[in-house]
Amino acid sequence: MVETIAFIGLGNMGGPMAANLVKAGFRVQGFDRAAASLEAAAKTGIAICKTLAEAVAGAGTVITMLPSGKHVLSVWTELAGIVKAGTLLIDCSTIDVESARKAHGLFSGDSFRSLDAPVSGGTGGAAAGTLTFMVGGTQGAFERGEPILQSMGKRIVHCGDAGAGQAAKICNNMILGITMAGVGEAFVLAEKLGLSHQALFDVASTSSGQCWSITTYCPVPGPVPNSPANNDYRPGFATALMLKDLKLAQEAALAAGASTPLGSQAAQLYGLFDKLGHGGEDFSAIIKFFREAEG
Numbered sequence: 280m281v282e283t284i285a286f287i288g289l290g291n292m293g294g295p296m297a298a299n300l301v302k303a304g305f306r307v308q309g310f311d312r313a314a315a316s317l318e319a320a321a322k323t324g325i326a327i328c329k330t331l332a333e334a335v336a337g338a339g340t341v342i343t344m345l346p347s348g349k350h351v352l353s354v355w356t357e358l359a360g361i362v363k364a365g366t367l368l369i370d371c372s373t374i375d376v377e378s379a380r381k382a383h384g385l386f387s388g389d390s391f392r393s394l395d396a397p398v399s400g401g402t403g404g405a406a407a408g409t410l411t412f413m414v415g416g417t418q419g420a421f422e423r424g425e426p427i428l429q430s431m432g433k434r435i436v437h438c439g440d441a442g443a444g445q446a447a448k449i450c451n452n453m454i455l456g457i458t459m460a461g462v463g464e465a466f467v468l469a470e471k472l473g474l475s476h477q478a479l480f481d482v483a484s485t486s487s488g489q490c491w492s493i494t495t496y497c498p499v500p501g502p503v504p505n506s507p508a509n510n511d512y513r514p515g516f517a518t519a520l521m522l523k524d525l526k527l528a529q530e531a532a533l534a535a536g537a538s539t540p541l542g543s544q545a546a547q548l549y550g551l552f553d554k555l556g557h558g559g560e561d562f563s564a565i566i567k568f569f570r571e572a573e574g
């Protein structure tokens with residue numbers, strides 16, 4: 280029998296992820312509160328539902344892909360009153376660790392299983408089915424969810440118990456925000472010193488300064504032909520989304536009593552860059568901030 284999955288939140292990420300579940304042979308019942316998201320989803324074979332209750336009817340698994348922790352808690356609270364015993368709940372949104380743990384707590388009994396499973400890979404990875412999933416939850420919940428996640432991604436990592444997926448996601452993105460700011464700063468210094476972009480790339484990409492922010496996402500046009508810098512800094516991964524993740528990392532650090540001075544500095548830098556009107560540009564455009572700061 281074909282397994283039915285309810286998919287809530289069919290936006291830029293959820294729409295293509297749900298479409299890949301359809302391609303993998305699942306029946307997908309979709310719900311979103313925005314008409315535009317529903318219209319796009321209908322074209323990919325998703326059965327469109329008018330209410331949350333309609334979407335979860337007959338579904339053994341419910342997946343949510345929503346903007347933030349408050350959206351997830353509101354939807355999961357509603358779900359707690361309507362899903363049948365035995366249901367697996369998976370939240371793929373990027374949200375704060377505390378809300379993720381609260382969401383798990385809504386389904387803590389023996390009758391349900393739940394996972395936090397945020398992703399990396401962006402809209403390109405969502406469409407291609409090549410996302411990385413960072414998963415938190417019990418071993419039993421992970422074993423049940425893994426084959427479903429495999430239909431939407433290429434790497435599924437069980438990071439630990441409830442909230443561990445979100446913790447891994449924000450730690451990873453804090454590294455990314457810090458390294459991209461550092462790489463941007465270094466390229467601007469190189470410009471001032473009369474060193475060509477290509478020369479710095481050739482050295483740093485094969486030396487101890489090597490990192491993803493240089494080799495895959497180099498913030499200057501030229502050395503890495505596919506990086507957003509060659510496409511007028513179109514995202515990719517928008518500055519506003521990087522800022523969201525850096526703020527989540529700062530909230531988590533505060534709650535856990537961790538010292539993250541570089542993460543804090545990166546959150547401030549991307550915050551200022553966003554305020555200057557660059558929120559819709561790829562986060563690698565942060566290099567412009569250092570040039571603008573030069574005047």
Ligand code: NAD
Nearest residue numbers: 288289290291292293311312313316345346372373401402
């Ligand atoms: P989006 O805004 O395109 O989609 C969110 C969808 O949720 C919208 O269609 C909205 O109408 C719907 N929604 C909101 N509240 C709802 C509710 N109560 N009931 C039903 N539907 C509701 O956002 P997105 O880019 O798809 O991102 C979703 C999540 O994935 C976010 O947490 C984001 O941080 C994360 N993420 C995004 C990217 C990216 O590149 N876009 C990459 C990795 C992770």
